[in-house]
Amino acid sequence: MTIQENIPLLTARPPAWLRPGRAPRLTPLHLAGIAVAALVALPVIYLVVRTFSGDSSAAELIFRTRTAEILFRSILLVAIVTAGSIAIAVPMAWLTLRTDLPLKRFWAVTSVLPLVIPSFIAGFVAVVALGPRGMLQGLLDTLFGVDRIPDMFGLPGASFVLILLTFPYVLIPVRASLRRMDPSMEEMARGLGRGSVRTFATITLPLLRPAIAAGGLLSALYTLSDFGAVSILRYETFTWAVFLQYESAFDRSIAAALSLVLVAVALGILAVDVATRGRGRYHRTTVGTVRPPRQVELGRWRWPAFGFAASVVGLSLAAPLAVLVFWAARGASRGEDVGIEWSTVLNSLQASGLAAVFTTLAAIPVAILAVRHRSLLTAAIDLVTHLGFALPGIAVALALVFFGINVFTPIYQTRTLLVVAYVVLFLPAAAGAIKASLMQVNPRIEEAARGLGKGPWQVTYRITFPLVLPGILAGAATVFLLTMKELPATLILGPIGFKTLSTQIWGFTTEAFFARAAVPALVLVIASGIPAAFLLLRDTSTSSASPANTETVTSDPGNLTG
Amino acid sequence: MAGETHTQPTDLVTLRDVSATYPGADTPALNGMDLAVTEGEFLAILGPSGSGKTTALRVIAGFERIQSGEIHINGNLVAAPNRHVDPERRRVGMVFQDYALFPHLTVADNVAFGLAKSNGSSDARVGAVLDLVNLAGYENRYPHELSGGQQQRIALARSLAPEPVALLLDEPFSNLDRQLRSTLRRQVREIVKDHGTTSILVTHDREEALGIADRVAVMDEGRVIQVGAPEHLYRNSATADVARMVGPADTVRGRIAGPWVDTEAGRFRYHSPTGPLGNGTFVDAVLRVHDLELGPWEAEGAERIVDYREYQGEFTEYGIRLPSGRRINVRRRSIAPLDMGTKVIITAPFDRPVLVYPETPRG
Numbered sequence: 001m002t003i004q005e006n007i008p009l010l011t012a013r014p015p016a017w018l019r020p021g022r023a024p025r026l027t028p029l030h031l032a033g034i035a036v037a038a039l040v041a042l043p044v045i046y047l048v049v050r051t052f053s054g055d056s057s058a059a060e061l062i063f064r065t066r067t068a069e070i071l072f073r074s075i076l077l078v079a080i081v082t083a084g085s086i087a088i089a090v091p092m093a094w095l096t097l098r099t100d101l102p103l104k105r106f107w108a109v110t111s112v113l114p115l116v117i118p119s120f121i122a123g124f125v126a127v128v129a130l131g132p133r134g135m136l137q138g139l140l141d142t143l144f145g146v147d148r149i150p151d152m153f154g155l156p157g158a159s160f161v162l163i164l165l166t167f168p169y170v171l172i173p174v175r176a177s178l179r180r181m182d183p184s185m186e187e188m189a190r191g192l193g194r195g196s197v198r199t200f201a202t203i204t205l206p207l208l209r210p211a212i213a214a215g216g217l218l219s220a221l222y223t224l225s226d227f228g229a230v231s232i233l234r235y236e237t238f239t240w241a242v243f244l245q246y247e248s249a250f251d252r253s254i255a256a257a258l259s260l261v262l263v264a265v266a267l268g269i270l271a272v273d274v275a276t277r278g279r280g281r282y283h284r285t286t287v288g289t290v291r292p293p294r295q296v297e298l299g300r301w302r303w304p305a306f307g308f309a310a311s312v313v314g315l316s317l318a319a320p321l322a323v324l325v326f327w328a329a330r331g332a333s334r335g336e337d338v339g340i341e342w343s344t345v346l347n348s349l350q351a352s353g354l355a356a357v358f359t360t361l362a363a364i365p366v367a368i369l370a371v372r373h374r375s376l377l378t379a380a381i382d383l384v385t386h387l388g389f390a391l392p393g394i395a396v397a398l399a400l401v402f403f404g405i406n407v408f409t410p411i412y413q414t415r416t417l418l419v420v421a422y423v424v425l426f427l428p429a430a431a432g433a434i435k436a437s438l439m440q441v442n443p444r445i446e447e448a449a450r451g452l453g454k455g456p457w458q459v460t461y462r463i464t465f466p467l468v469l470p471g472i473l474a475g476a477a478t479v480f481l482l483t484m485k486e487l488p489a490t491l492i493l494g495p496i497g498f499k500t501l502s503t504q505i506w507g508f509t510t511e512a513f514f515a516r517a518a519v520p521a522l523v524l525v526i527a528s529g530i531p532a533a534f535l536l537l538r539d540t541s542t543s544s545a546s547p548a549n550t551e552t553v554t555s556d557p558g559n560l561t562g
Numbered sequence: 563m564a565g566e567t568h569t570q571p572t573d574l575v576t577l578r579d580v581s582a583t584y585p586g587a588d589t590p591a592l593n594g595m596d597l598a599v600t601e602g603e604f605l606a607i608l609g610p611s612g613s614g615k616t617t618a619l620r621v622i623a624g625f626e627r628i629q630s631g632e633i634h635i636n637g638n639l640v641a642a643p644n645r646h647v648d649p650e651r652r653r654v655g656m657v658f659q660d661y662a663l664f665p666h667l668t669v670a671d672n673v674a675f676g677l678a679k680s681n682g683s684s685d686a687r688v689g690a691v692l693d694l695v696n697l698a699g700y701e702n703r704y705p706h707e708l709s710g711g712q713q714q715r716i717a718l719a720r721s722l723a724p725e726p727v728a729l730l731l732d733e734p735f736s737n738l739d740r741q742l743r744s745t746l747r748r749q750v751r752e753i754v755k756d757h758g759t760t761s762i763l764v765t766h767d768r769e770e771a772l773g774i775a776d777r778v779a780v781m782d783e784g785r786v787i788q789v790g791a792p793e794h795l796y797r798n799s800a801t802a803d804v805a806r807m808v809g810p811a812d813t814v815r816g817r818i819a820g821p822w823v824d825t826e827a828g829r830f831r832y833h834s835p836t837g838p839l840g841n842g843t844f845v846d847a848v849l850r851v852h853d854l855e856l857g858p859w860e861a862e863g864a865e866r867i868v869d870y871r872e873y874q875g876e877f878t879e880y881g882i883r884l885p886s887g888r889r890i891n892v893r894r895r896s897i898a899p900l901d902m903g904t905k906v907i908i909t910a911p912f913d914r915p916v917l918v919y920p921e922t923p924r925g
Contacts (some may be wrong), residue, residue: 375585444662448717449627450649451656452676453724462675466666 032365033435037384049400062137074237081223084163089170114316116529120228120487124509158235164316170215177211225392227488239261259395266390318402326536331515348500352483354421356476363430389428397489430475437471484528575599591617594786606763606775614784624649640860654723659733661713663705670701676724690721731763798835805848812890816847828908833915845918853914859907865883868904
C-alpha cells in the first residue's frame with residue numbers, strides 16, 4: 001500500500017462512488033465516524049477561529065514576528081533533507097535489491113532501522129559526538145592536535161541528522177516499487193540497445209518516480225514537523241519558534257499564529273505533491289510470480305558500494321547506539337547518577353498504552369466506513385482524520401492547549417487531553433493499518449457468510465474481525481511506538497510534573513546532562529526498537545520471500561511518521 | 563418469515579418487473595426483469611458483461627436492494643421496494659467466482675459454517691457434503707493449501723451443507739483453466755442434480771450455459787430477452803441479438819423470396835422465429851459460423867472468395883470475402899482444405915436453416 005491510497009485527496013479523479021446519488025444512511029457506525037472526525041477537526045478549527053478573531057489581527061501577528069526568516073529556514077531545511085534522503089535512499093535500494101553487494105541482506109534489514117531512533121536522541125548524539133569539545137573533536141585532538149572543528153549547530157547539523165533519520169522513509173517505498181517492477185521492461189530496454197546506465201536513467205528511474213515522490217513527501221513532512229532535532233541543534237524552524245514563543249511570551253497568540261503558518265506550509269507541501277503527481281499512472285504489476293531480475297555485477301565498484309552501505313548504516317544506526325552506550329558507561333564509571341526513574345518509564349508505557357487503545361478504537365469505525373461504506377460523507381470523514389498526517393505535533397498540541405483552556409476546561413492539564421492529542425496525531429497510522437488489512441478481506445467472503453445464514457454481527461465477529469485482527473494489532477503497535485517517541489505534544493500538554501522518557505531525555509539534553517540522558521535514551525531506543533524492528537523485519541522477510549506479496553501494513557512508511 | 567403471497571407452487575424463485583440501480587450509476591443494472599425458476603431445475607443466465615446478470619443473482623441473494631418489482635423465494639416475498647429480507651434469512655447458497663472461502667478456517671470449519679452450532683449431526687453433514695464433492699479427507703486443510711478446482715468444490719460443499727432452498731452460482735468456473743473448467747462443470751451439474759437443488763448459474767460463456775443448464779435465460783440491458791431449453795434457444799432465438807449470443811455468427815441483410823432468403827452471401831433456406839414473413843421483406847439474416855457449408859465453385863462470376871484461413875485441428879475456420887468487401891466466417895471440417903483465393907458457394911444445410919428477423923432500422 002502506498003501513501004496516496006491513504007489520502008483520498010490525492011487520488012487524481014473522483015471515482016464513481018464519490019459522485020453524488022445516494023443520501024447517506026446514518027447508522028451508529030456513521031455517527032461514531034462523525035464523532036471521531038469532530039474530535040480531530042474541532043481543536044484545529046478553533047485555533048483558526050481564535051487567531052483570526054483575537055484582539056490583534058493574525059496578519060499583524062505574523063508580520064510582527066520574523067516569520068519570513070523562519071519560513072525561509074524551514075523550507076531550506078526541508079529541501080536539503082528531502083534531496084539528501086532521496087540521494088541516499090535510491091542507491092541504497094538499488095544496491096540492496098539488484099546487485100551483488102556483499103552482505104546485501106544485512107544492509108537491507110539494517111538500513112530501515114534508523115526509523116526507530118527518535119529525532120531528539122539523534123540530535124543529542126550529534127551534539128555529544130560532533131559538537132564543540134565533543135567526541136570527534138577530542139579524538140582528532142588526541143591524534144592530530146586539532147582543537148577546532150567546524151561548528152555543527154544550525155543548518156549543517158540539523159540537515160545531517162535529519163537526512164540520516166528520514167532516508168528510510170524514501171528507501172521503503174522505493175524498494176517496494178523496485179521489487180514489484182517487472183524486470184522485462186528493463187530487459188526490453190537493454191535488448192533495444194541501451195546500456196545499463198542509460199536504462200537505469202530512462203526506464204528504472206522514471207518508473208520509480210511515484211515511489212520517490214511518496215517517500216520524499218514523508219521525508220519533507222517529517223522534517224517540517226520535527227521538533228527534537230532542530231531544538232537540540234538550535235536551528236530555528238517553525239516548530240522550535242512556536243515552542244519558544246509558547247514558553248516565553250506572555251501572549252500565546254503569537255505562537256498560535258506561527259503554528260497556523262506552519263500548518264499552511266505543511267498543507268502547501270501536500271498540495272505541491274498533489275499537483276506534481278501528474279498524469280502518471282501508478283503502475284502495479286499484475287498479481288503472479290514476478291521473475292527475479294538478473295543481478296547486476298558491480299565488479300570493481302563492489303567494495304566502494306560496500307563502503308557506501310556501511311557508512312550509511314554506520315552513521316545512521318551503529319554510531320548513535322555506540323555513542324549512547326559510551327556515554328552511559330562513562331557516566332556510570334564516573335559515579336554520576338545515571339540510574340533510571342522507573343516512574344518515567346511507567347509514564348511512557350502508560351501514555352503509549354492508552355494512546356494505542358484509544359487511537360485504535362477511534363480508527364476502527366473510520367477504517368470500516370472508508371473501506372466498506374464509501375460515500376461523500378465517509379470520504380469527508382476519512383479526509384479529516386488524515387489531518388494528523390500533515391499536522392505537525394506542535395500545532396496539534398497548541399490547538400489543544402487553546403481548546404483545553406477555553407472549552408475542554410475540566411481535562412486541561414490532565415493526561416486525558418494528552419491522549420486526545422495522540423489520537424489526533426496518530427489516527428492516520430492506526431486507520432491506515434486497519435484499512436490495509438480490511439481491504440485485503442474480499443467483501444465476497446462476508447457475503448458468503450451472510451448467505452450461509454449468519455447475521456451481520458456474527459459475520460463481523462466470526463469472519464471479519466479475525467481476518468482484520470493482525471491489522472488492528474499492527475496499528476495499535478505502531479501507535480504505541482509513535483507515542484513512545486513523541487516529544488512536542490508531550491512537552492506542551494503533559495500535566496505539570498508529568499515526565500516521560502522522551503521529555504526527560506530532552507530535558508537532560510537541553511541542560512547538558514549528557515550522561516544522564518544516555519541511559520533513558522538507550523532504554524527508549526531498545527524499548528521501541530525491538531517491536532518496531534519486528535514489524536519492519538517481518539515485512540522485509542515476507543516481501544523478499546514472495547516478490548508479488550500483498551504488502552503488509554508496515555511497508556507503508558506513512559504509518560510510522562510522527 | 564410469514565409467506566403472505568403464494569405464487570405457483572412449482573416456481574421456486576420468481577422475479578417480477580424487478581429494477582435495481584447502483585448508487586451513483588446513471589443507468590439501472592436491472593430494468594424490469596422477469597424470471598421464474600422452477601423447483602429442481604438448473605437454470606443458466608447468459609449475457610454479455612454489463613447485462614445485469616450478476617446483479618440479478620445479488621438481488622435474489624439479498625446483497626442488493628431493489629427499487630421496484632417483487633422477488634419471491636419459495637413462496638415468500640423477500641424483496642420489494644419497501645421490503646428487504648436480509649441475506650441470512652433467505653436460505654439461498656451463493657458460490658462466487660473467486661470462491662470466497664474463509665481463509666482463517668479449515669475446510670471442515672468452512673463447510674460447517676452455515677450449519678447450526680456444532681453437534682454430532684453437523685460433523686456427519688460436513689462429511690457427507692465433502693463426500694459429495696469428492697474431497698473427503700481434506701477436512702483439516704486450509705483453503706490456501708488447495709488447488710483452484712478443489713477450492714471451488716469446497717465452496718460448493720459449503721453452500722450445499724445447510725440445504726439451501728436454491729443455489730446461486732456466479733461465474734463459478736471463470737477463474738479455472740479450460741480443461742478443468744469443463745471437467746468441473748460436468749461434476750457440478752451432476753452433484754447439483756443428484757442433490758436436487760434448484761440452481762441458477764450466471765455466465766458469459768455460451769458453451770457453459772447451453773451445456774450445463776436445463777433452461778437458459780438470455781439477458782441484455784437489465785432484462786431477460788428469452789428463456790428456454792438450450793436447443794430451443796439455439797433454433798428459435800427470439801432476436802438477432804439472442805441468436806448471436808448463443809452461437810458465433812455474422813449478420814447480413816437479406817430479402818425474402820419464397821422459401822428462400824437472398825443475401826450477398828448467397829441464397830439460403832430460412833426459418834423465421836418471429837412468424838411468417840411476406841415475399842420481399844427485408845430481413846437480418848444470421849449466418850452461424852458453425853452451421854454453414856462451403857463448396858468450391860468454379861463458375862465465372864462467383865464473387866465469394868476465401869481470403870483467410872485458420873487451421874484449428876479437426877476444423878478449419880475460413881474468412882470469406884463477399885462482393886461488398888465484407889467478410890463472414892465459416893467453420894468447416896479440415897478434410898479437403900480450400901486454398902486461399904478459391905471461389906466458393908455458401909449454403910445452409912437442410913436441417914439448419916438460416917434464422918431471419920425483420921430488419922431493424924439501423925442507427
